[in-house]
Amino acid sequence: MILKILLLLVFIFLTNQGFKFRLDYLIETNNITTIIVFSILWVFSIFVLLLVTFQQNSLIRIFWALIIAATTAVSYGFYAAGGSELEVLDVLELWQARHETSRAFDHFQHAVIKAAIVAFFGFVIIAYPPPKIEGKAKKLLTVFAWLPIIPVMMFITLIFIKSDRAVAGLPQQLSPISIATAVGYKLSVQEIPDRKTVNEKPKYAAKVKHLVYLVDESINPDYIYTSPGKLLQSFTQNQDKIANFGTAVSGSNCSARSNAILRLGATRDNLIESVRTSPTIWQYAKKAGFRTVYIDSQASEKTVTKPNDFQNYMTSEEAKLIDKFYKVKNVEGPDLDYRLLEIMEDELKSDKPTFIYANKNGAHFPYDDNYPDSAAIYQPVPTGEESSGLDGLLDLYESGSMEPVINTYKNSIFWTVDKFFEKLFMEIDLSDTAIIYTSDHGQYFEPSSTTHCTSGEDAPATEGLVPLMVITDKKPLLHKFEESAVTNYNATDQFSLFPTVLDLLGYSEDIQNQYGPDLLDPPSGKVSAFNTGDILGIISKDTIWREVSKEERIKLVPNAPIKPLAN
Numbered sequence: 001m002i003l004k005i006l007l008l009l010v011f012i013f014l015t016n017q018g019f020k021f022r023l024d025y026l027i028e029t030n031n032i033t034t035i036i037v038f039s040i041l042w043v044f045s046i047f048v049l050l051l052v053t054f055q056q057n058s059l060i061r062i063f064w065a066l067i068i069a070a071t072t073a074v075s076y077g078f079y080a081a082g083g084s085e086l087e088v089l090d091v092l093e094l095w096q097a098r099h100e101t102s103r104a105f106d107h108f109q110h111a112v113i114k115a116a117i118v119a120f121f122g123f124v125i126i127a128y129p130p131p132k133i134e135g136k137a138k139k140l141l142t143v144f145a146w147l148p149i150i151p152v153m154m155f156i157t158l159i160f161i162k163s164d165r166a167v168a169g170l171p172q173q174l175s176p177i178s179i180a181t182a183v184g185y186k187l188s189v190q191e192i193p194d195r196k197t198v199n200e201k202p203k204y205a206a207k208v209k210h211l212v213y214l215v216d217e218s219i220n221p222d223y224i225y226t227s228p229g230k231l232l233q234s235f236t237q238n239q240d241k242i243a244n245f246g247t248a249v250s251g252s253n254c255s256a257r258s259n260a261i262l263r264l265g266a267t268r269d270n271l272i273e274s275v276r277t278s279p280t281i282w283q284y285a286k287k288a289g290f291r292t293v294y295i296d297s298q299a300s301e302k303t304v305t306k307p308n309d310f311q312n313y314m315t316s317e318e319a320k321l322i323d324k325f326y327k328v329k330n331v332e333g334p335d336l337d338y339r340l341l342e343i344m345e346d347e348l349k350s351d352k353p354t355f356i357y358a359n360k361n362g363a364h365f366p367y368d369d370n371y372p373d374s375a376a377i378y379q380p381v382p383t384g385e386e387s388s389g390l391d392g393l394l395d396l397y398e399s400g401s402m403e404p405v406i407n408t409y410k411n412s413i414f415w416t417v418d419k420f421f422e423k424l425f426m427e428i429d430l431s432d433t434a435i436i437y438t439s440d441h442g443q444y445f446e447p448s449s450t451t452h453c454t455s456g457e458d459a460p461a462t463e464g465l466v467p468l469m470v471i472t473d474k475k476p477l478l479h480k481f482e483e484s485a486v487t488n489y490n491a492t493d494q495f496s497l498f499p500t501v502l503d504l505l506g507y508s509e510d511i512q513n514q515y516g517p518d519l520l521d522p523p524s525g526k527v528s529a530f531n532t533g534d535i536l537g538i539i540s541k542d543t544i545w546r547e548v549s550k551e552e553r554i555k556l557v558p559n560a561p562i563k564p565l566a567n
């Protein structure tokens, strides 16, 4: 009996890494009420867990053992993968990225193994038959058979009251299932307001025949330079077709949110409302007489389970606005973006004006999947065992060098950005086509930290730093962008892209202005910021921003020149 209690306590102790951090924080901020609530919930949860382990009815005991072991394992695995506790927004994000599950499993193998071990021990400790208890105590245990529902309901209530960090530091035996239930409930009852329609046709003729919105994956702008001031070769050789806006700030530091901001007419000032109700980029393109094409090259054969598995908050309603929907499938990692380029080239041959939104695979993790051996120009790279994602990264860091992993990242960029653009400039006729090129978010290299998607106001700025270029060979148009790229160098953010697209499609200033300044307007002077919270307002309507100063852009991207390179 004592052994069972001891083992349970040890299990709880070992699987609640967020506890001490949260308690320290609460003590530091002198938050007495929260400390009291926090302590009561802890004591009550431990009491409930003890009752469960001594439950005399085997079926009920095994039922709870399964749930508690699974919940703890998910939380433990999440912690092992990213070094932070599972929170409400993480669950939302994981739900949105569910099509990437198998890639994540590959990347975080070590975490999956640890989670499995935790699940096994948790299950055995709780499910193992307890000593027989007779009489009144047995009756009481029967009465309290479903007691764990009470702390779960309490946690759910907290989530609805306090939103994101509501259950931080609380027992991981019960909190992840509470989060999942709360998020699931909200997702199911969420009323989605109607999206507005585009009523007016553009006032002017479109400024280009074809427009491509090329959104790369995980590109840290420091790495589009090979050394200080020296852009990748393909960009250098084609500088007469590029207006380079320097380092821009992304809409968010997470793929789904950033892409949704780009497609759904999001504004900085009224984020949640605009994401839900603005007409989409497809609606504006169609009203302007453009065919709409979407290409997603992030869905290799490993990850796609069904053809309509949309990512980045795309709904089937939105997908109906797309005339041609491509998901690049059955293609090896290094070929994903090249297949995207082929499709792009074909579509741009159309006589009809065409608008393409393309999600490149770019430097998607695991980095060494993205390029062929022949493109491994940066050496050394991790070998064999080490190369499996973050585990390798951490080992290497501890052994004193992150260089090998960063080399795989640089090789990725060499192949999927430099070589990709070399081919693009050779094969795509840019005389009446414009490409807006950027990345969904940046990439941050630090041990025990995720590379992007950190929540909170103090997320690393690097996660939201991205390249931004307008590429075209239509000279008068290019010159306008080149001029504004001088005044707007290192000063823009991705909220300016939606109105820029509207401008290129020919919409009036009035309509553009609803979405804030575009790339051709002078800088607003407002400090740029990327969002690090929920943009759909699922749990709360509050938005969380990480402001990025101009100084940070310069300091964190040392390879980029401080002023634009002269053409």
Ligand SMILES: [Zn+2]
Residues within 6 Å of the ligand: 217, 218, 254, 255, 256, 440, 441
């Ligand atoms: Zn991404």
